[in-house]
Amino acid sequence: MTAAPESSLQIDVFSIFPEAIDGFCSYGLLGKAREAGLVTVRVHDLRSQAGDPRRSVDDAPFGGGAGMVLLPGPIFDAVESCSPPRPLLLLGPAGRLFNQEMARELAEQAASGSGGFSLLCGRYEGVDQRVVDHLVDGEVSIGDYVLAGGEAAALAVIEAVTRLMPGVMGNDASLVEESFADGLLEYPQYTRPSVFRGWAVPDVLLSGDHGKVACWRRAQAIMRTIEVRPDLIEARGGLSPDEVRLIRQYGYAGDLPPQMQGP
């Protein structure tokens, strides 16, 4: 008999393309987590709540203008007929910017008893404002660009949160070292062969000296973050004196503005 998972995550998704969500969530890490009972993804077809034989879920905007708007009726009916886990979050460009911190919040809430969360995918020009005002608990954006629908955004949220749930990753240690875990990007990774097309892997990684490998990786993570995402260094309150010493030791000769140096 398989032991019941310590904590499981329930995610309900409302969409006019349920197969797109269900299909994606059947592969890889997500698929395995579903099979193991660590995550349950229930997908609700908004069209099943349409009130006409053509299963219409959209209509023209009052006041005129381009495109169509998702009707409030089928969305309210779909949500109210199944009591989905809260918060119910609408995917939309006007929402809170989704990031690793928010993924962590949703995973922690689920692990500590909320059970999970739900996602509502917009389409066309979006949803009737009364859905925003009276049904959902918040809005989430995955970036400053406009998608054709909320499904791709919902999948990004589902995957980012699920991999943080206890037991989902084969090796939970990879969560500790990966990008954003400590306000830094991850160090560069290499695998076989040790020389590929004349490009060799850094010697230290072949040395077998775990202490040296750890120092090299830490220095690389800091230098890479300074290079491509200095905003992350500032957001974590700068570098500690030890971190500054470490990157100098590994040859970092660039200027470090005051906001990158910690207290």
Ligand code: SAM
């Ligand atoms: N008319 C809307 C606007 O200008 O803000 C854009 C609607 S968009 C074409 C259709 C749907 O895609 C939205 O309702 C939302 O669910 C989803 N969507 C688009 N961009 C998104 C983003 N950056 N993050 C999350 N969802 C997004």
